[in-house]
Amino acid sequence: MADAATLHLTEQNFDQTLKDSPGVLMVDFWAEWCGPCKTIAPVLEDLARESNGAVTLAKVNVDENPGLAGRFGIRSIPTILFVKQGQVAGQVIGAVPKTQLKKKLDALA
Numbered sequence: 001m002a003d004a005a006t007l008h009l010t011e012q013n014f015d016q017t018l019k020d021s022p023g024v025l026m027v028d029f030w031a032e033w034c035g036p037c038k039t040i041a042p043v044l045e046d047l048a049r050e051s052n053g054a055v056t057l058a059k060v061n062v063d064e065n066p067g068l069a070g071r072f073g074i075r076s077i078p079t080i081l082f083v084k085q086g087q088v089a090g091q092v093i094g095a096v097p098k099t100q101l102k103k104k105l106d107a108l109a
Contacts, residue, residue: 005048007058011067014060018086023054024108025083026101029074031063036095037078043098044080047105055105084108 009017009027018025028044030037048057062069062077072081072088082090082104090104 005057006045007056009058009060009065009068011065014065014068017058018083021056021058021083021086023051023056023084024089024105025056025058026105027081027083028057028059029062029069029072029077029079029081030059031061031077034077040078040080040095043101047098047101051105054109082108 007017007025026044026048028037028041030041044057048055060068062074068074072079076093078093078095080092080101081088082092089108092101092104
């Protein structure tokens with residue numbers, strides 16, 4: 001489902017990946033059983049692909065990494081965090097339209 005460019009984050013590699021990522025990192029907190037997560041996944045992949053390398057998509061499975069979900073106060077999924085220069089710069093909760101996500105990315109560019 002996800003392309004090769006998608007990063008899969010765990011509690012072990014999360015902090016280092018955030019530090020090392022150039023541009024904007026979209027971190028998708030999701031779960032296998034979540035319908036809206038499956039709906040938004042191809043939209044996030046499209047946005048990353050269309051950015052020509054300026055945006056990287058990363059995914060955190062909340063069932064496998066509950067500590068990360070707790071650390072960021074994730075109570076609803078999907079939740080997408082927008083990370084720039086290692087800092088959370090924005091957040092979107094729910095399966096929102098592509099235009100809303102694009103607007104958030106453009107504001108961070």
